[in-house]
Amino acid sequence: MQKFQFAAPCLLGLEGLVADDLRRMDMENVEAQNGRVLFTGDVNALARANIRSRYCERILIEVGSFTAVTCDELFEQTKALPWEEFLGSLDAFPVSGSCLASALHSEPDCQKIIKKAIVERLKTVYRKAWFDETGSECQIRFLIMKNKVSISLNTSGEGLHKRGYRNNSVIAPIKETLAAAIADLAHVRPDSTVYDPCCGSGTLLIEAAYKALNVAPGFRRTFACEKWDWVSKEAFSSERAAAMQMIRKGIGFTGIGGDIDPAAVELTNSNAKKASVASRVKAQAGDIRDFKPTTETGVVLCNPPYGERLLDFKSAREIYKIMGKKFERREGFSYYIISPDEEFEQVFGRPADKRRKLYNGMLKCQLYMYFQ
């Protein structure tokens, strides 16, 4: 069976989690790099990685990598790659990418050269002078870093954070992949009770439920490569069936949400329904000032308002202060709060037991962890 070189780009700081996730899926030659994880596998691995990955942004197949410092080198080496193995004569293949610290620094120029080189290759193979590109779409991505060119196919299509349960969203929702990572770092277990007193659209609670139940995050969506002729339908159907078999049943997980905004509460409850975890995740309107856990043990996850404008900044810090009072040091309870505020611990009122740098998009944050 044909083996592929894959790359899984991810948010900075999540490379280790992504690598462990891929190893659990039995991927081969897993290697974490800055902002991405490389691995190898066959077409079943392609399906499995798309359906089950929790923390990475997409699954790419690297068609080739080489060094290029001139336009001619870029053109000739791109043309030498076996594009006909991946692209049919009707397929659409938009090209996009980026150049970092390289002699070839113009992204639009590199985009045009790569597109032209692929077209020239396909012209000789398919004996056609013109490609209408009316068939299925196969996005080509390039990355030129320090003169090393990597050209890949985006097998996922839309980013893997799009699980298919969050159509509507509040302002500043956390990305699903980052929420899943926080649930993992908080050691959410099959029987955990998880609280989020600022639940917004419910992402942290839903991702925590997915982890507890071992639900494959991509089980309800499709992926771009499922439309490609050479990708076997059987690989996707058997990997989907295997993922369904792995869902844990009869566990005690409960997610309890609160938010001062009734519209956010409604959103959490409807998103939980779309995510098929409505029996496990429930939210009610409430101010964090009245937060009072009702269980003996619990994991509290929180993505509070950050207050990026000056006035909001003050009220965000007011909430951190309230959290410090409400998130009491207590046997059986742990607290995980993500914030970009470097003075979070002083405002909260006690130093975290552990901190971990995470990027919420481009914003550098810390996950402040309190084990009691």
Ligand SMILES: C[S@@+](CC[C@H](N)C(=O)[O-])C[C@H]1O[C@@H](n2cnc3c(N)ncnc32)[C@H](O)[C@@H]1O
């Ligand atoms: C950054 S958003 C959380 C987004 C959420 N993690 C998601 O993925 O959708 C912060 C949330 O805190 C809520 N909030 C603000 N002040 C609050 C308070 N005093 N008590 C409870 N919730 C509050 C806001 O309504 C907002 O939904």
